[in-house]
Amino acid sequence: xxxxxxxxxxxxxxxxxLSLLTGGLYPLVVTGIAQVAFPFQANGSLIVxxxxxxxxxxxxxxxxxxxxxWSRPSATGQxxxxxxxxxxxTGSAGSNLGPLNPVLYTTIQxxxxxxxxxxPQATPPYPADLVTTSASGLDxxxxxxxxxxxxxxxxxxxxxxxxxxxxxxxxxxEGRDFNLLGEPRVNVVRLNLALDSIE
Numbered sequence: 001x002x003x004x005x006x007x008x009x010x011x012x013x014x015x016x017x018l019s020l021l022t023g024g025l026y027p028l029v030v031t032g033i034a035q036v037a038f039p040f041q042a043n044g045s046l047i048v049x050x051x052x053x054x055x056x057x058x059x060x061x062x063x064x065x066x067x068x069x070w071s072r073p074s075a076t077g078q079x080x081x082x083x084x085x086x087x088x089x090t091g092s093a094g095s096n097l098g099p100l101n102p103v104l105y106t107t108i109q110x111x112x113x114x115x116x117x118x119x120p121q122a123t124p125p126y127p128a129d130l131v132t133t134s135a136s137g138l139d140x141x142x143x144x145x146x147x148x149x150x151x152x153x154x155x156x157x158x159x160x161x162x163x164x165x166x167x168x169x170x171x172x173x174e175g176r177d178f179n180l181l182g183e184p185r186v187n188v189v190r191l192n193l194a195l196d197s198i199e
Contacts, residue, residue, distance in 0.1 A: 047189055049197075055189045060140040063192060066118045067157035069150050071188045072142055073111060075133035108132065119153040141185035144173050158195065168194055 034042035045057045055061055060071045097104035111131040115122050127146035129139075147169045155165045172191040176182050 047193070049193045054193060056140070057187055057190070058140055059138050061189050063188065065157075066153055068192045068195065069142070069147060069154060069186075069188050070130065072129045072139040072146075073131070073133050075137035119150075119156075121152065122149070140187055140189060141174075142188055144169070144184050144186060147173070147186040147191070154195070160198075164198075165195075168198070 031042070040046075047054045047057055060074065062074065063070050097107070108131045112126055115126060115130060127143060127149050129143050129146045130149065148166075151162055151165045151169060154160075155162045158165075168191065169186060172194060173184055173186050175184055
């Protein structure tokens with residue numbers, strides 16, 4: 001009996017100590033450091049406009065009004081950019097459609113048709129990120145080419161000059177991280193909020 005107790009006691013003490021260390025102390029220390037060193041990122045990288053939270057720089061939003069820049073299409077069903085819900089196919093997901101899948105071709109054609117309806121002067125080539133979805137389905141950015149493609153439509157629908165809108169796009173175009181990683185990109189939510197602020 002003493003040998004069983006002598007074996008169980010260290011196991012229980014180790015469990016309690018490790019639970020306290022990894023489940024309590026470590027998260028508190030890391031959270032504290034993050035709040036001090038990186039408060040913006042630690043709190044969700046939230047976009048605050050007119051003292052209201054309008055979104056996050058990390059998560060895209062769905063825009064369909066022709067007076068706004070459109071985001072990259074989401075692969076998460078009819079309810080993009082929402083928390084995961086299996087029945088309505090929301091959350092982060094890709095379409096998983098291969099390049100030879102006829103559904104992919106049909107879906108891309110529908111998106112091209114929507115671009116043409118919104119801007120009858122739209123001509124090929126169509127930026128890939130305006131007609132295809134990403135692996136996550138939650139992209140907050142579009143390419144500068146996708147933003148440039150929409151300048152005429154946005155300007156006409158807002159009664160602005162194309163030069164005004166182009167300057168705004170340039171202002172909100174982000175470069176490569178550390179001038180090395182990734183590609184230049186435009187955060188759609190920030191750009192659309194800036195559009196609203198000039199009217």
